[in-house]
Amino acid sequence: MEPIIELTHVSKTFHAQNGEVEALRDISLSIEKGDIFGIIGLSGAGKSTLVRCLNLLEKPTDGEVVVNGNSLMSLSNKQLRKERQRIGMIFQHFNLLMQRTVLDNICFPLEIAGVKKSEARKRALELLEVVDLSEKAKAYPAQLSGGQKQRVAIAGVMAMKPECIVLDEPTAMLDPNGRKEVIRTVHELNRVEGITMVLITHYMEEVVDADRVIVMDDGHIVMDGTPKEIFSRVEELKQYRMDVPQVTELAWELQKKGIPLPDGILRKSELLDALVPILKEE
Numbered sequence: 701m702e703p704i705i706e707l708t709h710v711s712k713t714f715h716a717q718n719g720e721v722e723a724l725r726d727i728s729l730s731i732e733k734g735d736i737f738g739i740i741g742l743s744g745a746g747k748s749t750l751v752r753c754l755n756l757l758e759k760p761t762d763g764e765v766v767v768n769g770n771s772l773m774s775l776s777n778k779q780l781r782k783e784r785q786r787i788g789m790i791f792q793h794f795n796l797l798m799q800r801t802v803l804d805n806i807c808f809p810l811e812i813a814g815v816k817k818s819e820a821r822k823r824a825l826e827l828l829e830v831v832d833l834s835e836k837a838k839a840y841p842a843q844l845s846g847g848q849k850q851r852v853a854i855a856g857v858m859a860m861k862p863e864c865i866v867l868d869e870p871t872a873m874l875d876p877n878g879r880k881e882v883i884r885t886v887h888e889l890n891r892v893e894g895i896t897m898v899l900i901t902h903y904m905e906e907v908v909d910a911d912r913v914i915v916m917d918d919g920h921i922v923m924d925g926t927p928k929e930i931f932s933r934v935e936e937l938k939q940y941r942m943d944v945p946q947v948t949e950l951a952w953e954l955q956k957k958g959i960p961l962p963d964g965i966l967r968k969s970e971l972l973d974a975l976v977p978i979l980k981e982e
Contacts, residue, residue, distance in 0.1 A: 703730040704864055704896050705754055705787075710763030712749050712919075723749040724760070725919040733863070736890050736897045738907030738927070741916035742941060747900045750916070751866045754898070755787040756780060768863070788857035788865040792872045794849040796841040796856075803828065803837040806856045813860065820859075827855040830892070831885050847878025851885050858889065864896040865889070871903060879903065904931075904945045908966045915942065932964035947971050 712724040723746050731737045739747050752758040753765060756772045765772045767783055775783060796805050803824050810820035828834045831851040841849055850870055857865055867886065871879035883906050890897050899907065907913050913930045915923035917940050923930055931937070931944050934952045944952070951965040951974075961974050 702733050704733045704768060705731040705898075706764075706766040707753070708764045708766070710750075710753055710760045710765065712746075712753060712758060713761045722919050724753065727763070727919075727921060729914065729921065729924070731864075731896060731898060732911070733896055734890070734894050735911040736887070736899060736909070738910035738913040739898065739900045739916065740902065740904065740907060740913060740942065743902075745916040746919040747916050748868055751789075751868055751898060751900060754866060755784045755789070757789075785860055786863045788860060788862035790850070790853055790857060790865060790867040790870050792869050794841070794846075794853045796849060796852060798841050800840075801837065802833065802839050802841070802844070802852050805841070805852055806859055809856055810859050823859055824855070827858050830858070830889065831855045845878055846874040847881035850874065850878070850882045854882070854885060854889070858893075858895075862895065864898065866898040866900075868900045869902065870899075871901065871906065879906070902943075904943050904948075908945055915940065927966060928964040931966060934963075 707727050707729050710724055710727040711722070714721045714723055727750060739750065741747050749758055753760050755767070756765060767786060770783060772780060772783060797808065800808065803821070806824035806827055807817070807820040810823060811817065825834070825837065828837055831854060833848060833851055833855070836844060836848060841852070844852065854865070871882050874882065886897050886899065887909065889895050899910065901907060908927050910927055913925065913927050914921050915930060915937070922940060923933065923936070931948045934944055934948065937944055945966055947968050948965055951961050951971055955961050959978060965971050965974065
């Protein structure tokens, strides 16, 4: 696969009153087109700073950021604004206009971009169908659940036809049902539209179906691999004070009691499939 984003030796230092803070330390990575790329780590690990460097919302102190073969560090402000349209951003807070309907919220970025109202409305209606909220077109944000608001926010970003969407803890403010709705939407857009998704989360279950996951600690990437590879290293993750998916934790506890289970169990079905032959032997 071809990378959509490449970071080479990226560092970021903030200057505070009490001294310098190294938020990122010599980060090199590539994100492949069409992937769901998970980023996990404790608060303060550098996750949000990293994703803000992907489109130069934060300019790295050192290193290079390349998007679709273009070095962002060498672009003019006008060129950078155009390049940023390729990478949409979703945050914890929904950033919806409360006085506008759901449909009008999605139309808003298109109107700013100079798209005709009729075309903007047509695109917005299509996107509401994609995020499964067609029946909420005339509703106002105050009438929506948290999960629905976040899906409207995603549709608004989708209106600009980005090639990549960065989601910075998009489910942090949501209840379990809302989290499921949003993650289901992320996977559906990735599968149907082919959009690259970069997902920061502190809910480990949300990266189980990612293509690749990195673990950050103190501004460094300390692990990098598939979800199975990452969550096979439970002992190491716990040294970084990280959680693991609940079913992975259960399988690990059973392993410690002498039950011969494979490493990296991520789903209930995998645990059941591994346990059934063992139970039949007893």
